[in-house]
Amino acid sequence: MDAASSLLSSLSQSLTKLYPSPPPRASLLSHLPTTPLSILGLLTTTYLTLRTLLSLSPHLLRSSLPKYQHSRPYSTWALITGASDGIGLGFTHALLSKGFNVLLHGRNEAKISALVSTLHTQYPDAQIKTILADASTFSPADIERIRTTASTLPEMDHETIDTIISMNLRFPVHLTRSLLPILQSHQPSLILNVGSGAGEVGIPWLSTYCGAKAFNLRWSQALAAEMVAEGHDGVEVLGILVGNVMSGSNKIGDEFFTCDSRTMAERALGKVGWGGERWGWWRHGVQFTLVGMVPEWVRVKGMAGMMRERKSLYGQTEGAKGAVEKGGEEAMQG
Numbered sequence: 001m002d003a004a005s006s007l008l009s010s011l012s013q014s015l016t017k018l019y020p021s022p023p024p025r026a027s028l029l030s031h032l033p034t035t036p037l038s039i040l041g042l043l044t045t046t047y048l049t050l051r052t053l054l055s056l057s058p059h060l061l062r063s064s065l066p067k068y069q070h071s072r073p074y075s076t077w078a079l080i081t082g083a084s085d086g087i088g089l090g091f092t093h094a095l096l097s098k099g100f101n102v103l104l105h106g107r108n109e110a111k112i113s114a115l116v117s118t119l120h121t122q123y124p125d126a127q128i129k130t131i132l133a134d135a136s137t138f139s140p141a142d143i144e145r146i147r148t149t150a151s152t153l154p155e156m157d158h159e160t161i162d163t164i165i166s167m168n169l170r171f172p173v174h175l176t177r178s179l180l181p182i183l184q185s186h187q188p189s190l191i192l193n194v195g196s197g198a199g200e201v202g203i204p205w206l207s208t209y210c211g212a213k214a215f216n217l218r219w220s221q222a223l224a225a226e227m228v229a230e231g232h233d234g235v236e237v238l239g240i241l242v243g244n245v246m247s248g249s250n251k252i253g254d255e256f257f258t259c260d261s262r263t264m265a266e267r268a269l270g271k272v273g274w275g276g277e278r279w280g281w282w283r284h285g286v287q288f289t290l291v292g293m294v295p296e297w298v299r300v301k302g303m304a305g306m307m308r309e310r311k312s313l314y315g316q317t318e319g320a321k322g323a324v325e326k327g328g329e330e331a332m333q334g
Contacts (some may be wrong), residue, residue: 032191059282064273065098069191073099074126081105081175086247087194090261092119094269101127161208166211173219180235187234190272193220194280197243197288204304217241217277224275239277240268243284257287 069076078095082088083104088102095102096119106112112130119128144192176191198206199213220239227235244258259267268280279285292297 042249059267059270063270065190065269067188068272069099070186077101077103077127079103079105079179081172083258084108084115086334087242087245087261087264089115090263090265091268093262094265096123096128098269102129104128104130105133106130107132124329164208164212168209169215172216176223183235184232186233189235191220191223191235191237192240192268192272193217193238194240194242195220195277197241197284200241200288201291201299201303203307204300205307221277222317236272236275238272238275240271240280241277241284241288242268242280257283259283278314 018307049266075098078091078100080088080091080095080102083092083102084106092102092104092115102110102119104116106115107134112132116128116130119126137147172193183191193216195217196213198210199215199217201210217239220237224237224239227233227237242264244254245264246260248257264280267282271278271280294302
């Protein structure tokens, strides 16, 4: 018996050496930070990770735009304001290519007619209609002056200020008010307001324009909340933020943070279904996030330098009254 016990003991010791017992498994809680500084670091990292994922989701997931085609392709209409130039023209091509009929708003009859002829050739199955209306109470010459002018507030006359407000505030509000009954009776429907990064930061020589664009985005948010409160959940209101976009009158911009009008429109339509306020192009979102992280005094000096450079590139004298800055508002145009 003693020999057997000795044999078993020797065997047990040999097996223990060959297969040592694993160390006790640490619990998940033992890995959590315990000091105030480490806890703060964990919470900050978690917050930034969640915020990053939420910001990237609209850029990575599929758009809900197809649900707004109520039946077959080219059976649903989209109204596009400012359709003959810039981002508006980009939306025109993007929506036609996705099977929407379009009602094009413009103010130049010759330009809009020429555009329609071209579009009929490119999209023969689509229905295309037009509506001529001036977005301001002033003449087209006044509007063109606004679109190509960057001035300090004292340099702007009453007509200039009122025209900016009419184009960016009064016109979209009154237009939406008129169309809402139709949109509410034909749900699901979509209101997509193109705003601007200029409404998020203060840009020198564009103070009135920046204020108007800030209104556009907050108005979109309030209108979206109003639709939900009134039980019109099928009316989506989406505010799109835009950075620098190349167009006929804007040829300036950093290559990485600048896109063309068609790309901007395509990316913006990709955010349909998310509602709220979204950056149309992810690079613009990154750019303005970085801008928002720097101290305000650095940001102000940087913006001033950028605008002076734009004025210089267009051959204008710094501070001159009515200095033409074709890249200024047009670059941030919504």
